[in-house]
Amino acid sequence: MAKSILALCRHAPYGNALAREGLEAVLACAAMDQVPEVLFINDGVFQLLEQKPDRINEKNLRRNLQALPMFGVETLYLCERSLVSRRIDPAELDIPGAELKLVQDTGQFIAGFNQVLSF
Amino acid sequence: MTNPEKALEIDGRKIPLDKEGFLRNLDDWSPEIAEAIAAQEGIELTPDHWDVIRLLQAFYREFELSPAMRPLVKYVGQHLGADKGRSIFLMQLFPPSPAKIGSKIAGLPKPTNCL
Numbered sequence: 001m002a003k004s005i006l007a008l009c010r011h012a013p014y015g016n017a018l019a020r021e022g023l024e025a026v027l028a029c030a031a032m033d034q035v036p037e038v039l040f041i042n043d044g045v046f047q048l049l050e051q052k053p054d055r056i057n058e059k060n061l062r063r064n065l066q067a068l069p070m071f072g073v074e075t076l077y078l079c080e081r082s083l084v085s086r087r088i089d090p091a092e093l094d095i096p097g098a099e100l101k102l103v104q105d106t107g108q109f110i111a112g113f114n115q116v117l118s119f
Numbered sequence: 120m121t122n123p124e125k126a127l128e129i130d131g132r133k134i135p136l137d138k139e140g141f142l143r144n145l146d147d148w149s150p151e152i153a154e155a156i157a158a159q160e161g162i163e164l165t166p167d168h169w170d171v172i173r174l175l176q177a178f179y180r181e182f183e184l185s186p187a188m189r190p191l192v193k194y195v196g197q198h199l200g201a202d203k204g205r206s207i208f209l210m211q212l213f214p215p216s217p218a219k220i221g222s223k224i225a226g227l228p229k230p231t232n233c234l
Contacts, residue, residue: 027184027187030187030189031187031188031189059183060183063181063182063183064182064183064184066181066182067181067182067184067186067190070178070182070186070189070190070193070194071187071189071190072189
């Protein structure tokens with residue numbers, strides 16, 4: 001049986017490469033038929049907000065994230081506490097083609113995977 | 120001066136390519152350049168090819184990345200119907216690696232997760 005893989009996206013987009021590295025790892029896994037689950041937690045939840053990165057000559061990470069359903073990642077998990085503490089209303093977030101699910105007990109959720117990639 | 124990089128010559132203009140034949144400057148793309156890159160790959164472009172080339176470009180505009188095989192199959196299926204959203208159809212058009220060869224002809228960057 002295939003191992004279950006979770007990618008943890010913990011960092012805000014831009015400023016460093018972690019958010020993008022995480023996305024690329026997820027896409028590479030998916031291209032190898034190892035579709036991981038993805039959990040946005042801590043400042044990683046900012047990745048899902050609308051962005052205007054052309055002002056800093058960066059590619060739009062959120063636009064890239066919108067490709068996840070095309071790569072077979074159809075559920076995106078969000079840490080509820082991370083959203084609440086940053087005053088982000090889940091209703092503001094939308095990735096077409098993906099179902100967003102709030103996770104209350106992230107520790108228990110993460111413990112359910114064979115492998116965890118952390119970005 | 121030796122130039123290890125490849126270039127296409129079209130109407131007296133030199134179009135720089137990287138060593139795998141992808142456009143260095145995506146703004147250089149034109150249908151004539153697509154024909155020239157396709158010819159280098161031994162492919163003659165038909166209306167089916169052009170449909171997929173346009174979809175590759177739409178995919179890039181929508182998601183700002185080049186598709187791998189699986190998302191390309193899915194995207195083609197969504198837009199051209201299930202009988203064309205199949206890897207065999209794309210393999211016949213852009214052998215041997217549709218995501219890579221198709222992206223090259225459509226003037227997209229090499230798919231980053233294309234291993």
